[in-house]
Amino acid sequence: MRRMLMAGAAVVALAVSFGPGAAQELMVPIGEGAFNWDSYNAFADKHDLGGAQLTILGPWLGPDQEAFDSVLAYFAKAANVDVRYTGSDSMEQQIVVDAEAGSAPNIAVFPQPGLAGDLAKRGFLTPLGEEAAAWMRDNYAAGQSWVDLGSYAGKDGARSFYAFPYKADVKSLVWYVPENFEDAGYEIPKTMEELKALTEQIVADGGTPWCIGLGSGAATGWPATDWVEDMMLRTQTPEVYDQWVRNDIPFNDPRVIAAIEEFGWFARNDKFVAGGAAAVASTDFRDAPKGLFSSPPQCYMHRQASFIPAFFPEGTEVGLDADFFYLPAYAGKDLGSPVLGAGTLFAVTKDSPAAHAFIEFLQTAIAHELWMSLEGGGFLTPHKGVNTDLYVTDTRRSLGEILLGATTFRFDGSDLMPGAVGAGSFWTGMVDYVGGKSAEDVTAAIQASWPR
């Protein structure tokens, strides 16, 4: 005990020297490299906030947080602001408590638009103004849809632009191991018909085509909602998709049921899924891709968003050891190449000049380019004015180009639906569906849970 106390005392002596929030060094000296430094200088000339404090609460931790911190360092220097970012994995709960009690940070980063919309409705968010919305319309690919993503009805019922989308994910991707495809002589499918044929081919060759895992703690089921949304976009027009998301057509519309059954074609067949259909709901989504890399491979393909390489085994190099292809559309249906995506949203939860300066900073090309050049966080941007050569890997660049070149771009529908459905009955319903319930029963139950 005494030795421990002495060791403790020694650590105290060490700890005294730590100053909180030490200033972060800039990773690239200003003016160097192919970055758009003009946008930085223009921003720096316009803003000097005299050392004001800006607090940001977001969902990023670990390497993602490091990457975001290095971007923030430039904002801190340009606008002379003391920026503090805190990450939390329970950010969604924490922001509600803090907003209710009145101890909210200046800026909150929402991983889901549903929650931002709730807070806007209760009057906790400050509108960003028409100027920011107009900027987004002009400078983001598919700009209007991004503006819609960040626009909600406020406390007074008037709809305005509250949340600035920055950092996007692409969801319609299938991950595979090129060497395994080579060994078996499989080609990358270009159409949904080919993908289905390949799935059957793999089974005929004695393999298992898919790894699907829906487990995610309290959010179990969400990977299946992405599947269904992708299938909606591949079987119906984007207009029908929008109506479905807004509940203008009921959840148990035959077209929605058909899309769910498309997903069921893959997930409810024991031969198509590693571990059998029963394993789908119980496998954690973080563990699911590991089957691609096991020896012998448990599966050949895994459908997941652009963030998933973080869960590949250590040392896996994307582009070489693992790669992705776009989840193809039906050749027989003329629906273009739809892309499903998601984005994180920055909203002002406690008004201050520094908070608005930060939103302006997000409109500079440099704010996007800096994070593009970093590994952490899997940053992608729909900003049309950035130098895509700055993406840290070729893979990242091609993902970014999917985002820029999508003919139809739609957001994760479950994020747009009311929380009770999009983060509730839709998730649990999909778990029931893969568990063997019929699509009709499941969709009827989800429709019944839609808030009136």
Add this chain to the structure above:
Amino acid sequence: MSSIAGTKSGLTWAVHISVALLVALWLFPTLGLFVSSFRTADQISSSGWWASMLPSEQNRTLRTADPAAQVQQGALWVIEGNLFEGGTPATISAWGTSSRDIAAYAPGETADLGDDGRLTVEANGDYRLENDQEFSGRRGQRVFATARTPPEFTLGNYRNMLLDPSNREGMTRAFFNTLTVVIPATIIPILIAAFAAYALAWMRFPGRALLIAAVVGLLVVPLQLALIPLLKLHLAVGIGKGYLGVWLAHTGFGLPLAIYLLRNYMVGLPRDIIENAKVDGATDFQIFTRIILPLSFPALASFAIFQFLWTWNDLLVALVFLIDATGETTVMTKQIVELLGTRGGNWEILATAAFVSIAVPLAVFFAMQRYLVRGLLAGSVK
């Protein structure tokens, strides 16, 4: 028990065996956690911790050296080396080069890879890859090996948590912040509760029974109910988010149990001593400090352990009342959650984190455990 002659030994045995079983039941998961804390994420997800103790037959995916390592020998281009370079050596019983047939060859055999040359792999992992033309590409040839691998453990998780420069500072700060939260949050409720318990046990005043009933009633109120109103109050009176707020919150949430436990213990103290003291002219305060407090030490100590463990492991109260957006205040539990990464990707450090954060409570427990057993019976036996 001992009064029943003849059955003593049988019952004693039964008691001993069931105690041993209960101890094993509790220790078994802890042991698993302990073993897992020394394994890498890939190991944890591919096999159970019990399998890690013995050499095991594993299917491994290995690679030859990159084409950059090739040397020219006469007309041949050759890459030589050992597949287990940089890892644990193992004994190969079968191998293959295609994911379709991972056990195509026995050690010592040569595989013909067509344009990619010929590969020979020995049981100890030595390989020779030769080709008539130059090797190209960036990655070496994949080799699937079925190998008997000896147990392998790593200190990497501990190193990552405690020594990694990007984590060290945060962990150290969190450790001292946690102590700053926990020590006052343990002492303050004990101070208040001891006074209150004495009054409720030995002082006569109207409404005493009602007060006791109210305290018992408060035991069943979930603290989650109070989080937002209490935080609003703290912000309104200017305490804000900070140490004072979290001490007050822990004190408030801990008091009902503390008062209840101590009061029941004190009520059981012999009436004679206290009445004698009163007859001798002692004031209530003197009785409390000279007689009650020393006699109640086991109950005080056991409540101190409870409160210490609860506040040490607490995340919820700290998140609500302490941790603000400036990031200067953080506690161990929060720091550990942060280490898991954005989507919980670094879950392999969970077992390690459990053992790091358990160290201080364990020390406290062993320092005070002789009081715990006596204190647990506080108020239950008269």
